[in-house]
Amino acid sequence: MKRHFDQELESLKTTLIKMGSVAEEAVALAIRALLERDGELARSVAEGDQRINSLEIEIDNAIIDLLALRQPVAVDLRFILAAQKINNDLERIGDHAVNIAECAERISVHKPLKPFIDIPSMAEVAMGMLKNALDSFVRRDTELARAVIQKDDVLDEKNKSIIRELLTYMAESPSLISYSLECISVSKNLERVGDLATNIAEDTIYVAQAKLVKHHAAEIS
């Protein structure tokens, strides 16, 4: 019974990791579509989002079954509740990737007007945060999780500076308004990806700490 339960937990973790890499890839594709002005690639992101949505339902159902049939407690319960939150966060990251891809598609039909300012570097930070958040969850690495959380301020600062720069563009040349609005939207979506990566890092710490509490309780019992 216990062995089956462990296998079910392991399988939940594996599905979550799979969903994490699909979400990561969606963001990377959306950014590549933007930078390379590739409308077709942009459209493929929205199609790929179906996969994230089915994985979300699969994980939701696995969690209901685990709670109903195994009635877990302590660290296992915390892991399952964290998995539910991360499931939700990854689904939202998928939505942000679609939003970015939609901006990319609209921009791709216009002739290049301006470079993408600091967006490539911002994307790199956001994608790095997401990758590290998922790695920290897989390895239960709280130090890496804390590094992700600290990085969020850098991302917020980049977002603000990009928006300031785009506002100047818009004021100087009204013909750049639509283009600049799309870039502002991309920047805000990347900032939200960073927030969600931060949530995942926080959940990693929550699970790890529950483990510590459990170990401590075992010591004193």
Add this chain to the structure above:
Amino acid sequence: MKRHFDQELESLKTTLIKMGSVAEEAVALAIRALLERDGELARSVAEGDQRINSLEIEIDNAIIDLLALRQPVAVDLRFILAAQKINNDLERIGDHAVNIAECAERISVHKPLKPFIDIPSMAEVAMGMLKNALDSFVRRDTELARAVIQKDDVLDEKNKSIIRELLTYMAESPSLISYSLECISVSKNLERVGDLATNIAEDTIYVAQAKLVKHHAAEIS
């Protein structure tokens, strides 16, 4: 034992309803601050958000205790899982209220430039959706929940038409760019409030359907 459990479920529901009205009030206040250009009122929304955040933690802890100590199954488990999702949705609605209030605060220091176009009417639709979603959850009224879900298209349409109109403003008079960007942000935040109200309505149906399934099972057993 069973009676205690029912009381705990009832108490979870009560706290959730309280959080719902605080979130509803936060959105209403933010919109009033915007329309009346009242910077002080706008700042009070961010302060009130603390209350939403403490209620979120209170509900999260109640859910962990219920799952760990009572090990609920069937409709009770579904109710608790829906409560966790609604808890998350309400917390995000609180964040959107704060975003709107921040726009309101920045706009309040400028002299009135333009009316708020269709934003008051959009706010009315979004707040109506939120109110009805919470009512449908309290009364387990799936018909009302379905009406909320249908209303979401109206809100999306309003959002698009507001953004189109603001783009025209910006193109015609660059001095309106900052103002228009704030209004676009308000409009997008209201659209997200509608999405989250739709989530709550969907969860209401999910809980109610589980109840139906349960009743059906009782009939055939």
